[in-house]
Amino acid sequence: MGRSTNSSAAMHPRFRAGRQGSLFEVLFLPQDRQPRGVVLHTPPFAEELNKSRRMIAQQARALAREGWAVLVPDCYGCGDSGGDFADGRWELWVDDLADGLSEVMDCYPGPVTLWGLRAGCLLAVDLAERLPFSLRGVILWQPVVNGQHFLTQFLRLRMASGMLNGEAAETTRALRERLEQGEPLEIAGYTLHPQLAAALNRARLQPPADSVLWLEVSGSSEEEGSGASLSPASQRIVQGWRSQEVRVEAQALPGEPFWATQEIGTAPALIEETTRWQVQHG
Structure with missing residues (x-):
């Protein structure tokens, strides 16, 4: 994978002022080195966020160890941010995500990657359309397409x-x-x-960048996940994007559907492949 020699990451939880109220976020940083760029996580919807927190944190640490500043926010009305879920609005979430990204980029300039999970992939698409610069790439985990x-x-x-x-x-x-x-x-x-x-x-999933990593999980073990493929709907979308000259790497990997399992689940192969792709394209 071309792993960096620095294998440490620091986690910095913090609150900042959002457009409607206080926002909680965690910034993961590589220790003892300047970040090579920024990764912004766009979170999943409602209870899927709570189920996914362990996986999100593990991936953020893995990327920070490889040299990226990784911002993991709670949208307004979600998690530890202010407000209730009833106060959540799509436009507000996108605006707050853009503001958080801008603040981190002021401190750590460099190429930007968006990393969405489930319905957070739809947020990433909306955000990508509003940014005044080109993205380095977009990572889509089990994306909601419709x-x-x-x-x-x-x-x-x-x-x-x-x-x-x-x-x-x-x-x-x-x-x-x-x-x-x-x-x-x-x-x-x-x-x-x-x-x-x-x-x-x-909301519909549209090509958010010229370079995309599309990952899904299938099966709960390496053996069960072997030979897995994307869903037919995902395959059609990926083929359509490629016909538009979007560089899409897409595959299904072994792992649990951690965003929906009764117990907290994981998909280590997802973290490994995501980190490999980010390092390779860095």
Whole structure:
């Protein structure tokens, strides 16, 4: 992999002022050396973030050890940042991510990579369109490609909860109508605001940079993951991007779907391949 001789990374948790309130973020830095560039993580949605924190931190440390400044933020209304999930707005999240990236770049100038996970890949796409400079590349972990479909899956969590509690069944169509009428919905412990739902519903994955790493996990072990391939939908998108002269490295790797497992899961192969790609393209 061409690993650097410096194998240490420092973690710096901090709060900063966001556009609507306090934001919590962790900056991972290589020790005793100037970062060669910046990696910004764009986080997943709702409970998927909590399930993924271990993997995100492990990857951030691995990249920092190789020489990058890695910023891992909690969006407003999420995690340890201010506000409640009901206060979250897509546009606000993108603006706050851009501000955080700009602040880190002021201290550590260099090429920038965005690294998204699940619905965070959609945030990365929106952010990439607004940046006034070209990205070094974008890393997509198990990307959500269609926000409308993802919203439907999220609404089904409310349907499932209602059925378990013996409540009258609600259809996703009925739930969407309530959102369109301006009614926030409580879903799996998260209050979804209609504006956030509408923005997620519109979001689609578009080529965010000239160089992309697209990784998915399949299987829970090396043996089960051997011979795995991307989903058919992902393969179609990757082929389409390549036809647009986007350099896409894409593969499925062994590992658990850590963003959705009951217990905290990991996918070490994902970290290894991501770090290899970042070092190779650095």
